[in-house]
Amino acid sequence: MQRPDLTVLAIPAFVGAMGAEFWWQRKYPAAPGEDRAGDYELNDTIASLAMGVGSLIAPFVTGPIIHRLxxxxxxxxxxxxxxxxxxxxxxxxxxxxxxxxxxxxxxxxxxxxxxxxxxxxxxxxxxxxxxxxxxxxxxxxxxxxxxxxxxxxxxxTSATKLAERSPLSMRSGTAAYLIAIAGWDFIYYWNHRLSHESRWLWAVHVVHHSSERYNLSTALRQPVADGVTMAVPYGLLALLGIPPRYIEDARAINLIYQFWIHTEAVKSIGWLEKLLNTPSHHRAHHGSQRQYLDINHGSILILWDKLFGTFEPEVERVRYGLTRNIETYNLGTIATHEWRAIASDIASSPTWSDRFGFLLRGPGWAYERRDELAPPTHEPVSAPVAG
Missing domain, CATH: 1.10.287 (Helix Hairpins)
Structure with a gap:
């Protein structure tokens, strides 16, 4: 019998938590005239939930396709x-x-x-x-x-494939389980960081950042094209003798932890802010201001960011979304807008270095290079006014 996915089992808890957050927002409403970004907005919430459902279904479609190619x-x-x-x-x-x-x-x-x-x-x-x-x-x-x-x-690089190549026997027990969770968290940090530094990965991850709201439903706005990228393989844990079933549970625990940090209802959790990724740290990660770009990539632990120089505390009130927001709730646009932008940039590029650069280099480089390659505009010269 196939083992249940812990993230699927957690769905009732996700729904209950969103209900509790909505109740809290009603009890403590925004000031008159204030558009509080943490409040639920019907179309935004529907889009986030729909993308969440799509992310559960997509692997059953993309997985077989990738293997057949x-x-x-x-x-x-x-x-x-x-x-x-x-x-x-x-x-x-x-x-x-x-x-x-x-x-x-x-x-x-x-x-x-x-x-x-x-x-x-x-x-x-x-x-x-x-x-x-x-x-x-x-x-x-x-x-x-x-x-x-x-x-x-x-x-x-699948866990099953790398487990076959591991020189170590598969371990079991609490220690192996904890190693799986910590190891997944460490690899996640690097993959999340790369998702902000390589446009190929960003095209997948940008879905999660596309909302200008920030509440628990935002946590469920997940990408549907994870299989069409290259990232640091979590299967590396199998080379350490961690069973694939432990690795799969570590993935689920990592995702479940990330759910609760997508809220404005929790301002701080005290001294644990120094160790764990928290709502405050992750709010900053979702910010579109310059000081908040490409920071706080950790999932469970914030220690990775502090160790590798990508930590930034939440100071200025966060403005959520993208530096160039897409201004739509259309699911097709949410899922594909960056892929289409990449294709457009490649199509207009004059060299192979630019073409692969638009896929592999950072989003910031891509936007600057696109402006450099744009044809010059010639403003019409006004005739002198007689006087």
Whole structure:
């Protein structure tokens, strides 16, 4: 008989806790005219709960797909690699032809009229056509490479796979269970940190930060594309002799702990603030102000952040959400808006370094580089006013 998932068993407690938080908000309402970010808002809550349900269902869909796209073992995986290679070649050829046409035609600045317009227009149309071709093939090349890599990584680093390779016998008992919980927490810190420092992982994690509210329902706004990334594998714990069932329980305990820290009802828990991740620490993590970006990545323990230099206390009142909010409750947009932005950036990139940079480098770098690559705008010059 399959062991129950502790997170699923905890669902009634989640619902009860949200009810208690809602009751507390009614008992202690916001001041007149104040829009308190911790209060429940119907559309936001529905979106968060729907994403939570989706995150439970998604692994049953994405898991088998990822395994079927394993290169070298499945026909679909081999087709995926073939598509990536063909798209890469097409993109590279298009890049070369576009640069030759661009340099040979001495193209004018956008928005200007050359004295000899016909040749320049001919070269421009040729370059634009090549750009359209390479934009689609570039997205196909980078996307298929990412999916193929994610498939290989997921299969080779699973807890079951690494348990087979462990030189140690599987341990049982309280000590092994505690090692599993602490080990998961340590690996989680690095994966959570990477989720803010690599746009590929951020495209998955951004779902959780997309709400401008902060209450217990926000904890359930979880991503649905965890399987389409590469992260530090929790299966490494199996190499230490930790049984996969302990690792799975550690995952659940980690998630359950994170639920209660998504609230404004708890201001402080005293001296335990020094050791544990708390509502105060995690509120700061969800802040969109500059001083709150990319800090407090721990799950159960805040010690990792203090040890590795990413801790920041909650001082200024937190403004929740993204630096560029999406302003929608549409589930499709919540789940895919960053993926679509990555595809758009790759499509408009002129080099392979930029294309893979838009996938692998940080979100901050991506936004700055996008602005650098944007064509210059030419403001119309006003005619002088006679006076």
């Amino acid at each position: 394993y290169p070298g073992r499945t026909r679909a995986g081999n087709v995926l690699v073939g598509l990536g290679v063909a798209a890469g070649v097409a993109t590279t050829v298009g890049d070369v032809l576009r640069r030759r046409a661009d340099h040979g035609g001495r193209l004018p600045e956008a928005g200007t009229l050359p004295s000899d317009q016909t040749p320049a227009t001919t070269v421009r149309s040729r370059v634009d056509a090549l750009g359209l071709m390479t934009s689609g093939s570039a997205v196909a090349a980078v996307g298929s490479s990412a999916v193929a890599a994610a498939s290989i990584w997921a299969v080779q």
